[in-house]
Amino acid sequence: MSKSAIVFDGVSKTFPKASKPSVNETSLVIDQGSFVTILGASGCGKTTLLKMVNRIIEPTSGTISIFGKDIRQQPLTELRRSIGYVIQQIGLFPHMTIEQNIAAVPHILGWERSRVDARVKELLELVHLPESFRDRYPRQLSGGQQQRVGIARAMAGDPAVLLMDEPFGAIDAITRAKLQDDLKGIQKQLGKTILFVTHDIDEALKLGDRMIVMNEGTIQQYDKPLVILDNPANEFVSRLVQSDDLFQRLQLVRTGDSMEPLTEDAPEGYPRITFDSSLKEALQLLLKHNGRSPYVVVVDGDGQEVGKITMNELSLVGGR
Ligand SMILES: Nc1ncnc2c1ncn2[C@@H]1O[C@H](COP(=O)(O)OP(=O)(O)O)[C@@H](O)[C@H]1O
Numbered sequence: 317m318s319k320s321a322i323v324f325d326g327v328s329k330t331f332p333k334a335s336k337p338s339v340n341e342t343s344l345v346i347d348q349g350s351f352v353t354i355l356g357a358s359g360c361g362k363t364t365l366l367k368m369v370n371r372i373i374e375p376t377s378g379t380i381s382i383f384g385k386d387i388r389q390q391p392l393t394e395l396r397r398s399i400g401y402v403i404q405q406i407g408l409f410p411h412m413t414i415e416q417n418i419a420a421v422p423h424i425l426g427w428e429r430s431r432v433d434a435r436v437k438e439l440l441e442l443v444h445l446p447e448s449f450r451d452r453y454p455r456q457l458s459g460g461q462q463q464r465v466g467i468a469r470a471m472a473g474d475p476a477v478l479l480m481d482e483p484f485g486a487i488d489a490i491t492r493a494k495l496q497d498d499l500k501g502i503q504k505q506l507g508k509t510i511l512f513v514t515h516d517i518d519e520a521l522k523l524g525d526r527m528i529v530m531n532e533g534t535i536q537q538y539d540k541p542l543v544i545l546d547n548p549a550n551e552f553v554s555r556l557v558q559s560d561d562l563f564q565r566l567q568l569v570r571t572g573d574s575m576e577p578l579t580e581d582a583p584e585g586y587p588r589i590t591f592d593s594s595l596k597e598a599l600q601l602l603l604k605h606n607g608r609s610p611y612v613v614v615v616d617g618d619g620q621e622v623g624k625i626t627m628n629e630l631s632l633v634g635g636r
């Protein structure tokens with residue numbers, strides 16, 4: 317029997333005023349050293365499940381333990397430092413160099429200069445970036461390179477557990493495949509336990525030693541990817557993993573989860589869509605505008621423009 321790294325015991329989360337739980341009565345054991353992918357449609361509770369592990373979100377009921385210890389029994393800062401966290405959007409501190417970004421945690425931990433220096437060198441090597449990147453700023457790197465720095469930063473304090481929330485969602489297919497291979501290599505090499513959220517079926521199948529399929533806050537199946545493909549537990553899983561339907565895949569993804577930054581003020585006539593709408597709706601808007609607009613403007617709940625969806629994002633998710 318392998319040792320367990322993360323244990324969920326009857327964990328639920330119902331947000332204030334919500335009519336039903338976002339994560340419902342979930343019990344789950346994540347083995348030490350395993351790479352577990354979490355697959356499910358937008359809004360099914362993947363991010364909520366992940367954020368409860370580092371207590372960005374507190375469960376309504378149930379218990380989560382890491383290496384046998386209830387996460388509420390340890391100081392929050394200590395807990396967060398022991399867990400690497402990588403997400404798609406926020407990424408790096410823009411005003412800090414790559415070196416400063418990677419060294420953020422060691423710095424807080426008060427490591428000596430020489431030790432930090434050696435660690436940064438080691439981590440840059442690990443994620444296959446040249447040492448000359450130390451003094452650059454995030455904006456001087458490509459999206460894929462920035463995500464490599466994000467991974468290096470999350471690993472800086474040598475956490476045993478990494479939480480990754482759609483980390484490669486906004487990256488082109490070729491770069492993404494390379495990042496996936498490298499991440500898998502790093503995980504095997506260092507024996508990290510990884511919980512990795514994705515809405516990309518191929519990514520979930522490729523990376524996971526084990527894979528969780530979620531729907532409406534409930535785990536539908538938790539098994540080896542091949543078992544899930546060969547033996548889907550129910551109709552939902554079967555439709556999800558066997559889907560070759562472009563529209564269905566676009567329906568799975570929220571615009572806010574896959575948009576790129578707006579680099580200009582969007583012209584008046586361009587279509588607008590809220591960040592919680594699906595890419596399917598974004599595609600429909602683009603088609604309706606029939607080439608008069610190169611992108612759909614994504615707005616938040618207050619109508620503020622927060623990003624854009626171009627054919628690029630649509631083909632990333634839709635094509636395979
Ligand atoms: N802070 C919050 N307040 C209220 N509802 C939330 C909050 N965060 C998430 N939700 C709701 O919980 C559900 C699951 O969201 P989330 O975990 O983000 O899904 P996923 O990551 O699978 O797209 C959604 O219905 C979402 O609207």
Ligand SMILES: [Mg+2]
Nearest residue numbers: 359362363364
């Ligand atoms: Mg999410």
